[in-house]
Amino acid sequence: MKANSSKRSWSTWHPDPASKPAVRDCDHPGCNGAGEFRAPRSRDQLNEYYWFCLDHVRAYNASWDFYKGMSQDQIEDEIRRSTTWQRQTWPLGAKTGNKHFTFSMHDPLGVFEEEAEEMKKARTRPPSPEEAALRVLGLTEMPSVATLKACYKKLVKQHHPDANGGDKDAEETFKVISQAYKTLLDSLTAED
Structure with a gap:
């Protein structure tokens, strides 16, 4: 066993x-x-x-x-x-x-209906030219003129067609950046 x-x-x-x-x-x-x-x-x-x-x-x-x-x-x-x-x-x-x-x-009681409608309208409305320009330049709020110029200068150095070998995409980006800068600069100088 x-x-x-x-x-x-x-x-x-x-x-x-x-x-x-x-x-x-x-x-x-x-x-x-x-x-x-x-x-x-x-x-x-x-x-x-x-x-x-x-x-x-x-x-x-x-x-x-x-x-x-x-x-x-x-x-x-x-x-x-x-x-x-x-x-x-x-x-x-x-x-x-x-x-x-x-x-x-x-x-269920509709207490916040008015605020909800305002928020929904704010999300669905197209951005103002200033808001669109801020997004293009990577800014979150309206800057001072000095800050705007510094941001523009940095982006121009990065996207200028001469710095990118004449690249067409860089040229288009440069145009959009320049237009956004002009829009914000006009808005800032009009407020003064």
């Missing part, structure tokens, strides 16, 4: 307290100490470790430089990524593509 394989001896469940787990040797060349303390192998291998004795792990940690060999720009990028735990981020609302937050609410 076979012994029941599900039964285990007491020693299987309770190992001998006198036996200790095997100890690693220190990874430092020429050291015979116990490697009880781990240290990452490199910046690119943070989950792979050297195992050192206490004295050698202290020496290794004292000389450790995570940013060694990186340029100033790479260090800045790494610090920025570290502030978000190396996860990609987006400006608020940019990922959805929806520029305006919209919501609906159940209003």
